[in-house]
Amino acid sequence: MIVVRAELGDLARLIKFRTDTAAWLRPRGIDQWSLPFPSEHMTASIIRGEVFLFKETPTSDAAATVTLDREADELLWTPEERVVDALYVHKLTVDRAYSGSGLGARILDWAGDQAAQQGAKWLRLDAWTTNSQLQAYYLGLGFKHVRTVNNPAAGGSGWVAQRPAKFATHERVAFSDRMSS
Template sequence: MRLAVTGDADSVEQMVLRRSVWLEARGMRSWRESAEYLAASASEAAGNLWVVEADACIVGCVAVEEAGGDDPPWGWTAAELAEPAHYLYSLVTDPTRSGLGLGGIILLWAVGRAARQGRGWVRLTCEHPNLVRYYRAKGFHPVRSLSGVDGEFCLLARRAEEIPGSSSSRSFTLSR
């Protein structure tokens, strides 16, 4: 895992569009309308988009933010926002690399990174029941469900903990 840089924008956008095709083929809402925005975040000075590579190609990404500032994470209570936590957004993996466990690798990295940085929690929001099941299988627990403009959302959390080998310098061998 490494922070995205300006030169990653096109690769991130293409990966997000490939995932969008995969989601749309399954009747799920996709990232298509957010692909350009997410790719542009690779160039932001704040540097909150992280990427994972395989064979010199970007095959996954996740945005990691902390509570605070003018735009706190949606749906969390004031008490939850006061706790040190990392909030995950826009976790996307390349569907051409299905079966390699990229999402799980990214989640373990995030849980370990949060612990190393003294955060107590890793939190995320998702809308699709299959994703809720996926995150639960990865150790996240549902905190609450909320209705939003775009439908129902589930807020999930997992305690941060040191995960052996989850540092950002870890390299993975990805093969089918």
């Protein structure tokens, strides 16, 4: 896999990741991402260079996406936690065709490597409060549960976890300059 920064032209694909995943989760009784996400928020993240696509080749369709930034949600992380350098994982989504391939774990390892390269102490994330399967997945990948915030303003995502930022110990995911299709 290679990783490329998302461009504004990728917005429709990023939205499709969310709607496809929400449709897959719904029959399983999980309401995660059931409400539309404001596209202007995603657009701003793309412009800041925080949204990444994972692809088999620079011109193939995206297999997964993640947003990686320094935006600690004030509803989820305490003031003391927010002053500690960390990178935050948002909107990690793997296309169903790649489900079970280990791609999600590789993306989190890549994100942890990015955090370590940037001098951050932690790789942090939040998960849907009612999605116990996703929480167990993150715990299985070495994240430690910090707390669960039950605040309606958090939009359902109040389970927060972190693991130390660390350099990848296996082959790194290649970063590629964007090539035109």
